Amino acid sequence: MPRTDALTPENVPPDSKPTLDTFTRNLGFTPNMMATFAKSPIAFNAWATLRGTLNKALDLKTREIIGLAVYEVNGCDYCLAVHSYAASMARLPADEIMLARKGHATDPKRDAAAQFAYKIIKSRGQVSEADLKAVRDAGYSDANLIEIVALVAMFSLANFFNNVFNPENDYPAVTAAGPI
Amino acid sequence: MPRIEALKPEYVPADSKPTLDVFTKNIGFTPNMMATFATSPIAFNAWAAFFGIMTKALDVKTRDSIGLAVSEVNGCNYCLTVHSYTAKHMAKLPDDEIILARKGNATDPKRGAAVQFARKVIETRGKISDADFAAVRDAGYSDANIIEIVGLVAMYSLTNFINNMADPETDFPPVTPAGSI
Numbered sequence: 379m380p381r382t383d384a385l386t387p388e389n390v391p392p393d394s395k396p397t398l399d400t401f402t403r404n405l406g407f408t409p410n411m412m413a414t415f416a417k418s419p420i421a422f423n424a425w426a427t428l429r430g431t432l433n434k435a436l437d438l439k440t441r442e443i444i445g446l447a448v449y450e451v452n453g454c455d456y457c458l459a460v461h462s463y464a465a466s467m468a469r470l471p472a473d474e475i476m477l478a479r480k481g482h483a484t485d486p487k488r489d490a491a492a493q494f495a496y497k498i499i500k501s502r503g504q505v506s507e508a509d510l511k512a513v514r515d516a517g518y519s520d521a522n523l524i525e526i527v528a529l530v531a532m533f534s535l536a537n538f539f540n541n542v543f544n545p546e547n548d549y550p551a552v553t554a555a556g557p558i
Numbered sequence: 559m560p561r562i563e564a565l566k567p568e569y570v571p572a573d574s575k576p577t578l579d580v581f582t583k584n585i586g587f588t589p590n591m592m593a594t595f596a597t598s599p600i601a602f603n604a605w606a607a608f609f610g611i612m613t614k615a616l617d618v619k620t621r622d623s624i625g626l627a628v629s630e631v632n633g634c635n636y637c638l639t640v641h642s643y644t645a646k647h648m649a650k651l652p653d654d655e656i657i658l659a660r661k662g663n664a665t666d667p668k669r670g671a672a673v674q675f676a677r678k679v680i681e682t683r684g685k686i687s688d689a690d691f692a693a694v695r696d697a698g699y700s701d702a703n704i705i706e707i708v709g710l711v712a713m714y715s716l717t718n719f720i721n722n723m724a725d726p727e728t729d730f731p732p733v734t735p736a737g738s739i
Contacts, residue, residue, distance in 0.1 A: 381691055382701045418702035421709035424611035431604030452683040502632040502715070503722030510561055510723070520562045521598035527719045528601035534683070535712030541684025542691070542708055 384413035393419035410545035435525035442468040444495040446478035451499045452537035459549035490516030562724040564593035573599035577606045590726035615706035622649040623659035624676040625714045630660040631680045632718035639730035660736035671697030
């Protein structure tokens with residue numbers, strides 16, 4: 379059960395409304411997560427800004443794979459629904475979604491990013507020299523490494539938020555994201 | 559030894575320079591952490607914008623105490639040197655209050671509830687109990703405030719993870735272990 383109610387449209391704070399409207403327009407509906415997050419215009423706009431800028435990092439498929447790997451480690455039911463939906467939008471096939479949740483990808487370069495992200499969230503950043511070497515050898519620059527870690531934290535914010543508030547799941551069911 | 563080199567001034571990407579210059583001016587020097595983070599203009603500017611907005615949440619003592627509690631759980635020694643320094647000089651927290659924050663508490667009961675909650679959020683990755691949620695709410699925090707605490711936990715974790723990975727050379731006054739919680 380949700381720990382707090384999602385806002386009804388008439389109760390959305392004016393400072394959260396423009397950001398919430400953008401998400402609603404892009405997603406086609408207002409997810410309960412967003413309608414809850416919007417209760418704090420400060421945190422909601424801060425997170426939307428972080429997300430908007432980090433959308434320029436790497437490529438869409440790699441970002442989604444990182445999101446799925448991070449979800450799996452943090453454990454977040456609502457996020458599974460969100461990321462499985464988003465991954466299907468990023469045209470990731472079902473088996474690729476399963477692989478991402480285990481911290482892997484078919485493409486070798488993306489696989490290295492997924493493994494690195496998985497280790498970052500699991501170890502809270504305390505990765506080994508070998509982990510760093512592996513992701514660098516796959517062709518990622520220092521700037522890319524920093525971007526992967528920032529994405530891990532960005533996805534973790536949503537994970538923590540959803541675990542704390544436990545919004546009612548309202549994302550379309552994606553059969554591909556069954557149990558591991 | 560650092561695993562990602564801090565940039566020398568002449569190598570700072572043009573898109574990172576304005577943000578880095580602001581931090582340098584506010585802090586009084588260019589921390590190695592910032593000169594490393596600036597390697598990615600995308601991530602550095604994203605974080606700086608996020609950080610800038612989050613400084614409007616709660617109050618500086620509570621924010622810094624949360625930063626200390628989260629850095630302790632994530633085991634980021636460099637971050638503990640930064641947050642201990644800012645907590646002392648900017649938030650004006652006494653030394654024993656800084657140690658208390660690292661252990662996930664505060665003398666002030668309301669701030670103590672926020673810091674305890676933040677510590678539980680990072681320890682459990684958000685899977686707190688109903689009792690944890692009731693405690694922070696009973697201390698007087700609104701839903702908006704609780705959302706802000708969660709946002710701050712992730713914000714501090716972002717730099718904790720980056721510094722744990724990059725391991726910048728210490729350039730803030732060192733800290734000693736806080737002792738058992």
